[in-house]
Amino acid sequence: MKYPLIIRSTIHLDNDIETRMPVIFTKDGILKSYLEYVLVNRNKSHSWLDASASAIRLLVEFVEFNETRYKFPVDLFKDFSEKIFSGTVNSKGMDESELRWSQKSIATGNKIISYVTQYSDWLCNEKEMDSKANLNPWRAATSYEQRLNWAAYSHRHSNAFLAHTWSREGAVEQNKQSRNVRFKQDDRGTDGDQAKNRFPDSRLDDLLHKGFVRPGVPLTAPVFKRLELRDILITILMHFGGLRRSEPFHLWLEDVIPDPENSESALVTVYHPEIGDSPERCETRKETLARKYQMKPRNKYERSKALHAGWKNNKLSAMKGNFMVVHWFAPEAGEHFLFYWKLYLKAQYKAPKKLRKHPFAFTNQFGNPYTLKQYEKKHKKAAERIGLTVKKELGTTEHGHRYAYLNRLKEADVADIYIANCMHHKSLTSQKTYESKSDNETRTALKELESNIKSTLTIQKE
DSSP states (O other): OOSOEEEEEEEEOGGGOEEEEEEEEETTEEOHHHHHHHHHTTTSOHHHHHHHHHHHHHHHHHHHHHTTTOSSHHHHHHHHHHHHHHOSOOTTSOOTTSOOOOOOOHHHHHHHHHHHHHHHHHHHHHTTOOGGGOSSOEEEOOHHHHHHHHHHHHHHHHTOTTGGGSOHHHHHHHTTEEESSOOOOOOSOOHHHHHTTSOOGGGHHHIIIIISBOTTOOTTSOHHHHBOHHHHHHHHHHHTTOOOTTGGGGOBGGGEEEETTEEEEEEEEEEOTTTSBOSSTTOBHHHHHHHHHOOOOGGGSOTTSTTOOOOOOOOOOSSTTSEEEOOOSSTTHHHHHHHHHHHIIIIIOOOOOGGGOOOBSOBOTTSSBOOHHHHHHHHHHHHHHTTOOOOGGGTOSTTHHHHHHHHHHHHTTOOHHHHHHHHTOSSGGGGGGTOOOOHHHHHHHHHHHHHHHHHHHHHHHO
């Protein structure tokens, strides 16, 4: 078996604890060193574990097809890294390695290099191997590499909360070193790409009220019969509340109440799926899910499982309870949400069946927890129903709503510190990737300035 496989397997630990991990199978059996590595890192997210396993699988595959070509590990890894970015097929369509790899993007290639480097470092430290066995060892940095190191250090230092504790002497020594294989620099601008991710605000009303409709129901039918209220509520949470697309799927029924400061508006609190306070007893949500429902937090299910819903390292409220508050923008969106929420509970919410109880707010037609994949399909159909082409780069997928939310805040000149709170970012710089202007917006702005420029030039000539 030249091509290694990744198989998610159940691993039995001490104290009758079970965990599912990606295991790499080679022609010689299980790659035991990597199994040890993932067990050490088992508390990391499923996405990290899957990405790490995929990177190591590529490395094993490369070794299998090139095992006699390299004398030193560093030479193997250097060529491996080059093939990641260039692919293995030459300009004549030939591939001596027989791998038939297509080239990876700079971002993807850098991640692969990072995952393999971390594994190699761990392997050398854990097994007390000679540093020559490290695939990507440290070496003396060139003057150019030192300048890049200092630029990166300066960026990290200026954005670090505990930067005053950093050692200048340690930085001097560290920046004199470089990995043998460095990350590739991506010189492309990203603003335009990010801007295209914005869902067009001008089409939001059509999406909600003409897109999320029940097929075959006449336009004259009451709202609770004609519209898919559950999907409208999720979309409002993202477009006017800034939630990521996975976060509404962690909501429990108790997490939505009338706002004490405005009874016509909704107060929505999204609790951390594991350590968030449970409405029952004095326990966490993870404990309640296990004790009462025999379930795991949804972020702990594998990405391939229907119940999976991701969770980022969000900034939580300063209040006790481990939750984050949805901040409506525009504010009246909270009133629209509460109106549809009450209607949803009264007319469309399907309670879980007796033997399949769960606390989640959004359910499907059988009363089971509504899934992210189900919503993605509904959102796609709704967007197409109002004539939109569904592509991430056009902003017409569910991803686009959070981008639209932040850019509306920026256009309203909301201060960065408040935007960070609205987006639940721990760092002010995190939101920069969401801020952007598309090529069309840039051209429009320049055209608006064109007449002023012309008149200025005329005045100068006269």
